[in-house]
Amino acid sequence: MHRKMQMISEQLDFTGKVAIVTGGATGIGYATAMQLAKLGARVVVASRTVEELEASAERIQRESGSPCLGVPTDVKQEQSCIALVQRTVDEFGQVDVLINNAGGTRMGPLESIPTRGWHAIFDLNIHSAYYCTREAGKHMIERRRGSIVNISSNAGLHGVKGGAHYSAAKSALQTFTVVTAAEWGRFGVRCNCVAAGMIASPRATGAWKAAGLEPMEMASQIPLKRPGEPDEIANMIVFFASDAASYITGQVMAVNGGPALGGIPLE
Numbered sequence: 001m002h003r004k005m006q007m008i009s010e011q012l013d014f015t016g017k018v019a020i021v022t023g024g025a026t027g028i029g030y031a032t033a034m035q036l037a038k039l040g041a042r043v044v045v046a047s048r049t050v051e052e053l054e055a056s057a058e059r060i061q062r063e064s065g066s067p068c069l070g071v072p073t074d075v076k077q078e079q080s081c082i083a084l085v086q087r088t089v090d091e092f093g094q095v096d097v098l099i100n101n102a103g104g105t106r107m108g109p110l111e112s113i114p115t116r117g118w119h120a121i122f123d124l125n126i127h128s129a130y131y132c133t134r135e136a137g138k139h140m141i142e143r144r145r146g147s148i149v150n151i152s153s154n155a156g157l158h159g160v161k162g163g164a165h166y167s168a169a170k171s172a173l174q175t176f177t178v179v180t181a182a183e184w185g186r187f188g189v190r191c192n193c194v195a196a197g198m199i200a201s202p203r204a205t206g207a208w209k210a211a212g213l214e215p216m217e218m219a220s221q222i223p224l225k226r227p228g229e230p231d232e233i234a235n236m237i238v239f240f241a242s243d244a245a246s247y248i249t250g251q252v253m254a255v256n257g258g259p260a261l262g263g264i265p266l267e
């Protein structure tokens with residue numbers, strides 16, 4: 001079956017589409033939600049801090065001219081994810097795009113991670129994606145269309161010291177991406193993953209400062225010699241979510257300023 005060729009700019013148009021962005025009130029999620037809305041999508045942003053969520057939704061709607069709804073959600077809770085997808089369908093009639101972005105970690109050495117902390121990181125970074133994907137997937141499968149993007153990390157690709165739980169959960173998210181793509185391709189539903197490097201989102205920057213870490217020093221091993229910005233991750237997420245990526249599914253794309261390799265020191 002031949003597709004009609006379109007310009008990439010047309011394929012990046014989200015007019016008529018509905019997108020859910022978990023963790024969409026801040027950082028990478030906010031940058032993604034703003035881009036999607038400016039490209040014409042009706043967007044639902046979901047997180048726990050209600051005041052911040054409402055302020056972000058209001059700003060996205062004002063700056064983009066597209067409807068944006070904040071739905072208070074705790075993605076660790078299955079019922080909350082079910083309610084998020086249901087509210088989206090009730091308000092906007094459909095769900096075309098799901099961005100499983102809510103995530104994060106509390107760093108600590110493996111020998112000190114309590115069982116509760118281990119489970120909390122899995123609940124936040126992988127179980128949440130399963131709940132939201134399963135629920136949004138029901139609607140996508142029924143309509144025979146949809147695009148899901150999961151947000152992983154360098155930790156999911158290679159592991160990070162101090163993040164045994166986070167690394168394992170993000171790795172699981174990457175494999176979940178591949179299996180979702182393999183199973184749901186037959187329904188016209190794509191699933192991809194962006195593995196972000198060191199990104200200077202406001203909360204990450206605050207955490208580095210609190211831990212006494214110097215960002216440019218940490219970035220010295222990155223070939224591009226700087227942390228990334230949230231919108232540089234959003235660009236890849238939006239591309240995967242769009243029709244411009246119509247033949248791409250099951251992929252994990254690193255957006256991290258390049259590979260940090262061992263070897264001889266170079267000026």
Ligand SMILES: NC(=O)c1ccc[n+]([C@@H]2O[C@H](COP(=O)([O-])OP(=O)(O)OC[C@H]3O[C@@H](n4cnc5c(N)ncnc54)[C@H](OP(=O)(O)O)[C@@H]3O)[C@@H](O)[C@H]2O)c1
Nearest residue numbers: 023026027028047048049074075102103104153199201204
């Ligand atoms: N920044 C980096 O260097 C970096 C690197 C690699 C990967 N990542 C990944 O990128 C994603 C976004 O991170 P970011 O840097 O943009 O940081 P961020 O601003 O802290 O984003 C996390 C978002 O998720 C929301 N969230 C956290 N727990 C939640 C819960 N239980 N239910 C619903 N929402 C929840 C937060 O809002 P509330 O707290 O209000 O709920 C927040 O909006 C995460 O998955 C992170 O693991 C970040």
